[in-house]
Amino acid sequence: MTTPVGKFREKSREAMASPLLGPALKNATDKFIAGRLGTLPQLGEPESLKQEAREVKVRCIARLDQLTAQFAESYRARGGQVHFAADAQEARQILLSIARENAVKLVAKSKSMATEEIEINHFLEGQGIEVVETDLGEYIIQLAKEKPSHIITPAIHKTKEQVSSLFHEKLGTPETPDISEMTRTAKRVLRNVFLKADMGVTGANFAVAETGTLTLVTNEGNGRMVTSLPRIHVAVVGIEKIVEKLSDVPPLLKVLPASATGQKITVYFSIISGPRRPGETDGPEQSHVILLDNGRIDMLGGDYRESLYCIRCGACLNVCPVYQAVGGHSYGGTYPGPIGAVVTPLLHEEDAKYPSALPQASSLCGACRDACPVKIDLPRMLVSLRHDGVLHPAGGFSARVTGMAEGVAFRFWAWAAKSPARFHQAAKLMRWLFKLPGFKGLVRFFPPASGWAFARELPEFPERFGWEE
Numbered sequence: 001m002t003t004p005v006g007k008f009r010e011k012s013r014e015a016m017a018s019p020l021l022g023p024a025l026k027n028a029t030d031k032f033i034a035g036r037l038g039t040l041p042q043l044g045e046p047e048s049l050k051q052e053a054r055e056v057k058v059r060c061i062a063r064l065d066q067l068t069a070q071f072a073e074s075y076r077a078r079g080g081q082v083h084f085a086a087d088a089q090e091a092r093q094i095l096l097s098i099a100r101e102n103a104v105k106l107v108a109k110s111k112s113m114a115t116e117e118i119e120i121n122h123f124l125e126g127q128g129i130e131v132v133e134t135d136l137g138e139y140i141i142q143l144a145k146e147k148p149s150h151i152i153t154p155a156i157h158k159t160k161e162q163v164s165s166l167f168h169e170k171l172g173t174p175e176t177p178d179i180s181e182m183t184r185t186a187k188r189v190l191r192n193v194f195l196k197a198d199m200g201v202t203g204a205n206f207a208v209a210e211t212g213t214l215t216l217v218t219n220e221g222n223g224r225m226v227t228s229l230p231r232i233h234v235a236v237v238g239i240e241k242i243v244e245k246l247s248d249v250p251p252l253l254k255v256l257p258a259s260a261t262g263q264k265i266t267v268y269f270s271i272i273s274g275p276r277r278p279g280e281t282d283g284p285e286q287s288h289v290i291l292l293d294n295g296r297i298d299m300l301g302g303d304y305r306e307s308l309y310c311i312r313c314g315a316c317l318n319v320c321p322v323y324q325a326v327g328g329h330s331y332g333g334t335y336p337g338p339i340g341a342v343v344t345p346l347l348h349e350e351d352a353k354y355p356s357a358l359p360q361a362s363s364l365c366g367a368c369r370d371a372c373p374v375k376i377d378l379p380r381m382l383v384s385l386r387h388d389g390v391l392h393p394a395g396g397f398s399a400r401v402t403g404m405a406e407g408v409a410f411r412f413w414a415w416a417a418k419s420p421a422r423f424h425q426a427a428k429l430m431r432w433l434f435k436l437p438g439f440k441g442l443v444r445f446f447p448p449a450s451g452w453a454f455a456r457e458l459p460e461f462p463e464r465f466g467w468e469e
Ligand code: SF4
Pocket: 151, 309, 310, 311, 312, 313, 314, 315, 316, 317, 339, 368, 371, 372, 373, 374, 375, 376
């Protein structure tokens, strides 16, 4: 759900007031940043690795229509079933009919942003089907009845003490600061889920058109259990995850874990090749893949095509000063941080409508672009979305997103800037105002400066601009 105007500010103020959130985020993002910077050079020259990964995505997204058809054909040839979902609602209905046809009562889920995007947990539970998240972070979030706040580490906003209290309250375990003990508790609970589940639901990191295979990177091994133990496996895959051939995977796999968690490779890397074949001892009886559009096809043709190169590593979140300050929940949608600020207004998330506040949630410092392993120019797209917002018939950005006073201030600036004489007079007026006793203090209380000056020192107005005589 796109964060409407006002909600982002409200939520981010609440987030910044939390004494625990800032340190928890700083601790985790500092580690991820150090990991990425330390690991990438061990794998090769970082800019060359990024360029190679980007070239794979550029080539595959350019042929996405053909590759989607090829993937469907190859996956069916392996005995799997392929479904196409135009939006989240269609994807949920497909999933429900597979579950109903097979009398599914319990679903074991592996971490997947595409399934978060279509919000299946709540939906299936409303239909009487139990869903259990099996990634530890997702399991914690599910117990807390919250949404993930980071693409890679969904419970990044929680301290170990908070998790311990949650386990105590929901599972009846004694409170402990010992993370290994908490992990053992979760393992005990989840082992039963793997064994009893009728259906396993995952996403996929890459879907290979040539071979009809899905690949999955995990650190806990739950992805492997979810795809092989239940009698039915369903993968919900955004169409942008399709690559042409198996040899496209290594360049992407080199930069994904390194950029995400600072690992050279994740603990598990699974290649999933359809249902169990005669003579095989494990694997699901049925394998389905739901190829999800949900706004992606619309992104192919315009200014935002680059966002389809995203491999969901989370590096842009870790370096973003806005994300570091407000955390993931302030963004409101499935995807937080700079990539979320770009894709959330573009995906067909329910209630999504302009003007969205999210493109404003950036200082445009460019740290996200520098960190991105596929060199996505996120600041360019954020500026472009702001521009679209201004032109949108829903009312104009200045009035609906940034407030009336800021709109008036910018109109005044534009009027003054069109004439050197007017600009000169306006500069003189501002200098005079800034010298009035108490003016700077007063400005803090009135928009548009009040928001900016809320936590900053208002600078002096320059005595002279370079172009002034
Ligand atoms: S935009 Fe780039 S840095 Fe951000 S999640 Fe996607 S791939 Fe990672």
